[in-house]
Amino acid sequence: MGEAIVITSGKGGVGKTTTTANIGTALALMEKKVCLIDTDIGLRNLDVIMGLENRIIYDIVDVIEERCKLGQALIKDKRFDDLTLLPAAQTSDKSAVTTEGMKKIIQELKQTYDYIIIDCPAGIEQGFQNAIAGADKAIVITTPEKSSVRDADRIVGLLENEAIDPPKMVINRIRNHMIKNGDMLDIDDIMQILSIDLIGIVIDDDAVIKASNNGEPVALQGSSKASVAYRNIARRMLGETVPLQSLENEKGMFQRVKKFFRLGS
Amino acid sequence: MNINVLEENQSITIKGTKDGLTLFINDRGSFEDVMKELGDKLSEYNPKKDEPVVPMTVKLGDRYINERQKQQLRELIGGKNRFTIDFFDSNVIHRDEALTWKENSDVKVINRMVRSGQVLENVGDLLLIGDVNPGGRVVTTGNVFIMGNLFGIAHAGSNGDREAIIAASYMKPSQLRIADYISRAPDYETEGVYMECGLIDEGQDKIVIDRLQVLSHKRKGISGFERRILNG
Ligand SMILES: Nc1ncnc2c1ncn2[C@@H]1O[C@H](COP(=O)(O)OP(=O)(O)O)[C@@H](O)[C@H]1O
Numbered sequence A: 001m002g003e004a005i006v007i008t009s010g011k012g013g014v015g016k017t018t019t020t021a022n023i024g025t026a027l028a029l030m031e032k033k034v035c036l037i038d039t040d041i042g043l044r045n046l047d048v049i050m051g052l053e054n055r056i057i058y059d060i061v062d063v064i065e066e067r068c069k070l071g072q073a074l075i076k077d078k079r080f081d082d083l084t085l086l087p088a089a090q091t092s093d094k095s096a097v098t099t100e101g102m103k104k105i106i107q108e109l110k111q112t113y114d115y116i117i118i119d120c121p122a123g124i125e126q127g128f129q130n131a132i133a134g135a136d137k138a139i140v141i142t143t144p145e146k147s148s149v150r151d152a153d154r155i156v157g158l159l160e161n162e163a164i165d166p167p168k169m170v171i172n173r174i175r176n177h178m179i180k181n182g183d184m185l186d187i188d189d190i191m192q193i194l195s196i197d198l199i200g201i202v203i204d205d206d207a208v209i210k211a212s213n214n215g216e217p218v219a220l221q222g223s224s225k226a227s228v229a230y231r232n233i234a235r236r237m238l239g240e241t242v243p244l245q246s247l248e249n250e251k252g253m254f255q256r257v258k259k260f261f262r263l264g265s
Numbered sequence B: 001m002n003i004n005v006l007e008e009n010q011s012i013t014i015k016g017t018k019d020g021l022t023l024f025i026n027d028r029g030s031f032e033d034v035m036k037e038l039g040d041k042l043s044e045y046n047p048k049k050d051e052p053v054v055p056m057t058v059k060l061g062d063r064y065i066n067e068r069q070k071q072q073l074r075e076l077i078g079g080k081n082r083f084t085i086d087f088f089d090s091n092v093i094h095r096d097e098a099l100t101w102k103e104n105s106d107v108k109v110i111n112r113m114v115r116s117g118q119v120l121e122n123v124g125d126l127l128l129i130g131d132v133n134p135g136g137r138v139v140t141t142g143n144v145f146i147m148g149n150l151f152g153i154a155h156a157g158s159n160g161d162r163e164a165i166i167a168a169s170y171m172k173p174s175q176l177r178i179a180d181y182i183s184r185a186p187d188y189e190t191e192g193v194y195m196e197c198g199l200i201d202e203g204q205d206k207i208v209i210d211r212l213q214v215l216s217h218k219r220k221g222i223s224g225f226e227r228r229i230l231n232g
């Protein structure tokens, strides 16, 4: 039986969809059976980043309203046989999706897949409630900005009331020169506020944007720093101990962060 | 201006001190008799309109009087007599009142984090073991003690107790509130402070931050049940 992990953040534009696509791809690279679910109804993106937009026939609302079977709506990835996407609806009424509907879909997917990765919409409204409804675990994405950390903290607080394991955190879009100048929060600051386990850091990398535009998740491109970072997150999810990437080209820069880094699961 | 009545069997006595007058009401005899006797005594006393209002403490011994009776006393003593009752001091209280006092003087120990958007509300003193993050808020009627970081808002003495204080292992709050006073963080970036407390400074008429050590003389009754009884 697989496990469902929601990728959430509160704030928009911090990298939920990018992270979903890349963790999913990285897990598929490691020969796991993975299904990605886009729950951002009306603003679907995950299909574009995965380069699968032109294959969509049915979407999640069609499944919930029983216009098709779950299997019919799943889109197989171009590169991996065991990676599929359940796309969000672009036009349908948002209220069609319910927590019950989500739980049912996830329960069914868990029979077949090792990992179900749920891309959550921004905000804390119904869309958020739906996205977390069937999740066993959560990964909270933040960037080194105060407003983003504030929203992540709000989300962690809300997740405490749910039957979900304590969330793990990804710090995305790190710009080392800004942290060095004190213009961005550093990793210790963020960890002190959120006090949850860190599962990865990803630098701000042009390769991410380029890859997204090409419909090829960056995790597939061996060399870039962000690519390694996403693959490291996937390895940690599978229980491997992987040290955090150094932000600079010298070693040991983030040694002190390691002491906070406890691997769960 | 002292009115010393030295009759036998009297149920009331009035004594003057430097802080004002004290009215002693004997705890035997009916309340009606007390009111009548007091009415008679006061009718002999005719202050002029421009005389200052004199504060008075009413000592009731072992007598319990209810709110309606307190009001009757206020009406009789106040008004044209130019007295005002500061405080009713009785050795006995109602059970409900006692329970409320107990609630308000208990220290509640809570072990959690108060995250952005969360509000932790309490009565009595609050000992929080954990952080109050930016955007989080703790509110209580008594003192706030935080073993952790205070980044958000703490409100002590939320029912109006201006003697209440806020102490934290580390504080860099966005606001401190005590009773009806509010102070906010400055608009420029500052360092937080370790092991300090916020309290109202009557002289400056605002909340000040000071070392914890000042509490031992500025807030002597901090742990006392008595303080809360006096403040209701
Ligand atoms: N590590 C990164 N480096 C550079 N750009 C990034 C990175 N992560 C995300 N982005 C870009 O940030 C934008 C928002 O990301 P997205 O994943 O859509 O956020 P969300 O789903 O949280 O709204 C996108 O343009 C994406 O390409």
Ligand SMILES: [Mg+2]
Binding pocket: A016, A017, A018, A040, A045, A120, A121
């Ligand atoms: Mg998105």
